Amino acid sequence: MSDTTPEYSGxxxxxxxxxxxxxxxxxxxxxxxxxxxxxxxxxGFSLTVLFILLASLVSTGYHAFTQTHVEIEVFVDPEEIxxxxxxxxxxxxxxxxxxxxxxxxxxxxxxxxxxxxxxILSNGAQFKLRDMLVExxxxxxxxxxxxxxxxxxxxxxxxxxxxxxxxxxxxRLKDEEIENxxxxxxxxxxxxxxxxxxxxxxxxxxxxxxxxxxxxxxxFWALLTCFLISFPLGxxxxxxxxxxxxxxxxxxxxxxxxxxxxxxxxxxFGLLALAVFIGWFGMPRSAPFVGGLTLALMTMPxxxxxxxxxxxxxxxxxxxxxxxxGASKHxxxxxxxxxxxxxxxxxxTIIGLAQALGETAPLLLIGMNAFITxxxxxxxxxxxxxxxxxxxxxxxxxxxxxxxxxxxxxxLLTFLITMNALAIFLRSKFERKW
Amino acid sequence: MGMLPFAILLVAAIVGYMINLQxxxxxxxxxxxxxxxxxxxxxxxxxxxxxxxxxxVLLWLGFETAVIERLMFASLPSGTLDGLGSGEVxxxxxxxxxxxxxxxxxxxxxWKLAAAERLLAYEAWSDWLLIAAVAALSVALMLFARSRVAxxxxxxxxxxxITTGLMIFCATVAIFTTIGIVxxxxxxxxxxxxxxxxxxxxxxxxxxxxxxxxxxxIAAEGAFGAVPVFLGTIVIATIxxxxxxxxxxxxxxxxxxxxxxxxxxxxxxxxxxxxxxxTVVYGFFAILVVAxxxxxxxxxxxxxxxxxxxxxxxxxMGVMLIPFISSFADDALSAVPQSLRxxxxxxxxxxxxxxxxxxxxxxxPGIVGGVLLAVSRAIGETMIVVMAAGLxxxxxxxxLDSVTAVTVQIVTLLIxxxxxxxxxxxxxxxxxxxxxxxxxxxxxxxxxxVRKYREIYD
Numbered sequence: 001m002s003d004t005t006p007e008y009s010g011x012x013x014x015x016x017x018x019x020x021x022x023x024x025x026x027x028x029x030x031x032x033x034x035x036x037x038x039x040x041x042x043x044g045f046s047l048t049v050l051f052i053l054l055a056s057l058v059s060t061g062y063h064a065f066t067q068t069h070v071e072i073e074v075f076v077d078p079e080e081i082x083x084x085x086x087x088x089x090x091x092x093x094x095x096x097x098x099x100x101x102x103x104x105x106x107x108x109x110x111x112x113x114x115x116x117x118x119x120i121l122s123n124g125a126q127f128k129l130r131d132m133l134v135e136x137x138x139x140x141x142x143x144x145x146x147x148x149x150x151x152x153x154x155x156x157x158x159x160x161x162x163x164x165x166x167x168x169x170x171x172r173l174k175d176e177e178i179e180n181x182x183x184x185x186x187x188x189x190x191x192x193x194x195x196x197x198x199x200x201x202x203x204x205x206x207x208x209x210x211x212x213x214x215x216x217x218x219x220f221w222a223l224l225t226c227f228l229i230s231f232p233l234g235x236x237x238x239x240x241x242x243x244x245x246x247x248x249x250x251x252x253x254x255x256x257x258x259x260x261x262x263x264x265x266x267x268x269f270g271l272l273a274l275a276v277f278i279g280w281f282g283m284p285r286s287a288p289f290v291g292g293l294t295l296a297l298m299t300m301p302x303x304x305x306x307x308x309x310x311x312x313x314x315x316x317x318x319x320x321x322x323x324x325x326g327a328s329k330h331x332x333x334x335x336x337x338x339x340x341x342x343x344x345x346x347x348x349t350i351i352g353l354a355q356a357l358g359e360t361a362p363l364l365l366i367g368m369n370a371f372i373t374x375x376x377x378x379x380x381x382x383x384x385x386x387x388x389x390x391x392x393x394x395x396x397x398x399x400x401x402x403x404x405x406x407x408x409x410x411x412l413l414t415f416l417i418t419m420n421a422l423a424i425f426l427r428s429k430f431e432r433k434w
Numbered sequence: 435m436g437m438l439p440f441a442i443l444l445v446a447a448i449v450g451y452m453i454n455l456q457x458x459x460x461x462x463x464x465x466x467x468x469x470x471x472x473x474x475x476x477x478x479x480x481x482x483x484x485x486x487x488x489x490x491v492l493l494w495l496g497f498e499t500a501v502i503e504r505l506m507f508a509s510l511p512s513g514t515l516d517g518l519g520s521g522e523v524x525x526x527x528x529x530x531x532x533x534x535x536x537x538x539x540x541x542x543x544x545w546k547l548a549a550a551e552r553l554l555a556y557e558a559w560s561d562w563l564l565i566a567a568v569a570a571l572s573v574a575l576m577l578f579a580r581s582r583v584a585x586x587x588x589x590x591x592x593x594x595x596i597t598t599g600l601m602i603f604c605a606t607v608a609i610f611t612t613i614g615i616v617x618x619x620x621x622x623x624x625x626x627x628x629x630x631x632x633x634x635x636x637x638x639x640x641x642x643x644x645x646x647x648x649x650x651x652i653a654a655e656g657a658f659g660a661v662p663v664f665l666g667t668i669v670i671a672t673i674x675x676x677x678x679x680x681x682x683x684x685x686x687x688x689x690x691x692x693x694x695x696x697x698x699x700x701x702x703x704x705x706x707x708x709x710x711x712x713t714v715v716y717g718f719f720a721i722l723v724v725a726x727x728x729x730x731x732x733x734x735x736x737x738x739x740x741x742x743x744x745x746x747x748x749x750x751m752g753v754m755l756i757p758f759i760s761s762f763a764d765d766a767l768s769a770v771p772q773s774l775r776x777x778x779x780x781x782x783x784x785x786x787x788x789x790x791x792x793x794x795x796x797x798x799p800g801i802v803g804g805v806l807l808a809v810s811r812a813i814g815e816t817m818i819v820v821m822a823a824g825l826x827x828x829x830x831x832x833x834l835d836s837v838t839a840v841t842v843q844i845v846t847l848l849i850x851x852x853x854x855x856x857x858x859x860x861x862x863x864x865x866x867x868x869x870x871x872x873x874x875x876x877x878x879x880x881x882x883x884v885r886k887y888r889e890i891y892d
Binding site for chain 1: 496499500503590593594597598600601602603604605606607608609611612614615618619621622680681682684685687688689692693701704705707708710711712713714715716717718719721722723753756757782784785786787789790807810811813814815816817820821841844845848849854862863866869870873874877878881
């Protein structure tokens with residue numbers, strides 16, 4: 001090893017050369033140390049960026065996992081809401097009147113003042129009340145306790161994202177609004193529970209109501225379609241190319257094709273899907289099925305390459321033994337080689353699907369960035385997917401969507417890490433070294 | 435209803451399998467030797483039912499919508515569609531479909547209501563016809579397969595022939611995909627060049643695709659000179675590679691030669707995490723952290739910095755490419771034969787000298803291949819630039835200015851309404867064509883270098 005300098009006690013007639021070498025040695029070692037140093041710096045750079053990336057996502061995203069709620073006593077005024085008019089009624093008035101009881105000094109007949117007060121509640125509060133009453137009309141005329149989300153600015157205030165020290169004209173909430181909120185807070189009506197709505201609500205224009213359910217369902221359908229198409233096609237193609245294909249021009253051409261497809265930019269697949277699937281075949285826009293189909297074309301090369309590697313890793317002795325006892329070529333492959341290669345194939349497939357889950361550009365081109373407020377019930381309904389939902393939210397101007405976007409990214413990364421961990425587990429558990 | 439044909443098909447396949455299996459076993463029980471195992475007779479029936487009928491169902495479903503729409507338009511009172519553009523006809527189709535789906539807005543004309551009813555009737559007919567056809571075909575094929583069960587029938591060969599055919603089909607899907615991409619891009623690009631001259635597109639320096647929709651609308655004339663767009667892509671890709679190539683190569687050099695095993699086993703998975711982060715996440719990172727940081731830094735230095743600089747988009751893209759380049763370079767360095775390392779060390783070189791004077795030059799072809807693949811990724815990368823780069827095409831190479839990119843224009847031109855007869859939509863396909871050609875050339879070249887180099891040392 002060059003790290004240790006051999007001690008030449010009796011240099012003898014080689015002394016001249018050794019002197020030259022010794023003189024240069026310190027400089028040469030310094031050079032090596034510099035090379036190592038900048039190598040470490042390069043790795044340090046990557047690690048730092050990754051750390052900043054994760055830290056910024058977590059530090060902005062964790063806010064979205066809680067949501068400020070207020071609990072108010074609502075008197076369901078039969079004058080505003082009557083059973084025969086449901087689901088129509090003056091829900092908004094009922095709510096703002098109920099809110100008024102906590103502010104005895106304010107005059108709820110003054111419309112401007114009432115509006116300022118009721119701006120504390122999310123726009124979704126009236127729909128929550130409506131749904132409760134449609135389900136149980138007997139509540140009309142009674143006083144019920146209702147826990148509803150606050151609107152986004154007050155949520156931000158409660159989480160400390162709006163600085164009270166900012167001068168009023170630069171702040172999103174006026175002093176009066178902050179006072180109102182503090183009054184409710186002092187009455188102990190404000191709570192900040194876990195925000196289940198983030199996973200159970202569909203998309204919304206209002207940050208406090210927006211959730212990922214639509215995106216999760218859309219991604220599920222798209223990935224399912226992608227898997228059902230790319231898995232059999234990929235395995236079939238790989239087995240043919242690896243085990244059966246004659247070595248000729250056509251097989252070479254197919255191979256070159258597959259390698260190139262793996263490197264074609266994803267947005268080009270989006271163009272293909274838009275022109276062929278939607279333009280020529282008339283498939284529906286924004287449908288997870290079309291998204292899955294596109295992703296399948298992109299995932300197939302990954303699966304083919306992984307499957308071929310797994311098939312190659314099965315030792316020839318297995319094939320020869322099976323052939324030796326009289327199995328046909330097909331029987332050898334399907335009954336012996338393929339089962340042994342399965343762990344490797346599954347690992348590659350899961351990694352391919354994880355890539356597909358994070359893919360955004362082709363889904364944008366086929367319209368999976370539409371604003372849809374309900375979850376898809378079949379792969380042919382309009383839907384968004386997780387990455388496109390992140391794109392939509394990142395594009396939204398409301399402040400509350402910043403933390404939602406980070407939270408959505410954390411959800412996406414959780415799925416990716418789970419899938420990759422599963423792949424690693426499968427590999428270490430079932431893969432055999434021959 | 436939609437799943438019923440598939441259910442019938444599945445049941446028919448299973449029943450066919452069982453029938454053939456049982457009859458083959460019966461023959462065997464009678465003491466006659468069969469050429470093929472009983473299972474192959476069963477498989478023969480199942481495959482014979484599944485392959486043709488599934489193809490039939492998929493083709494039917496693929497063309498159903500288009501054919502029904504054609505029929506519906508043909509049944510409209512003559513003259514209703516005279517003098518309407520393709521966009522308006524599409525709108526009428528969509529309206530009739532939404533009426534048929536039970537979503538009626540306003541009071542539609544009577545002929546639209548009638549058309550919607552006919553549409554529903556056609557759809558019901560189509561469903562029943564499909565189910566009847568599937569059932570009839572399945573039973574016919576099942577009976578045919580049953581008639582083949584005989585001692586001398588070569589069921590195994592037949593089954594293997596069918597599976598080979600299926601596998602060949604799977605392998606050709608890759609070819610069909612390529613053909614589909616080339617054909618779709620060429621077709622739409624050709625239409626585009628009928629509206630905009632090819633020289634204007636390739637050499638024009640003004641890109642303003644927002645053409646007026648109405649005659650009196652105040653908007654740009656619509657200019658499709660793509661040079662500033664190409665330039666933007668080049669600027670961003672250059673910035674990305676300036677970050678990624680040195681960092682990636684140094685990472686690979688350190689990991690390959692100097693890093694202790696413990697460091698290697700920690701850093702490599704972390705780099706893989708970096709490689710697995712979806713690009714939309716990098717895009718959000720660019721607008722959330724990097725762009726404001728660059729802007730703040732520029733303001734402190736007294737520079738004029740745009741809000742969505744090429745530097746932010748390019749820098750983040752560079753981070754995305756680091757693991758890509760480092761893993762390629764690592765592979766290339768590892769592929770250099772041990773004898774070269776040993777030889778250099780034996781001559782008294784330090785490990786640093788061995789790396790820089792022997793290993794690295796020997797690995798250059800593989801590294802160049804990897805860098806070229808990174809270039810093709812950089813110009814094809816979409817989400818980072820869509821989120822972090824600008825929309826307006828400027829002729830500038832200033833990294834602190836806002837530039838646009840080819841992929842940004844493709845996405846922005848196609849988000850929202852697309853009609854395949856407006857130059858705005860078709861321009862996206864022309865840009866896509868350029869992107870496809872550029873990446874294809876780079877990829878073929880890079881893969882060739884990588885492969886050739888591997889052969890030398892293998």
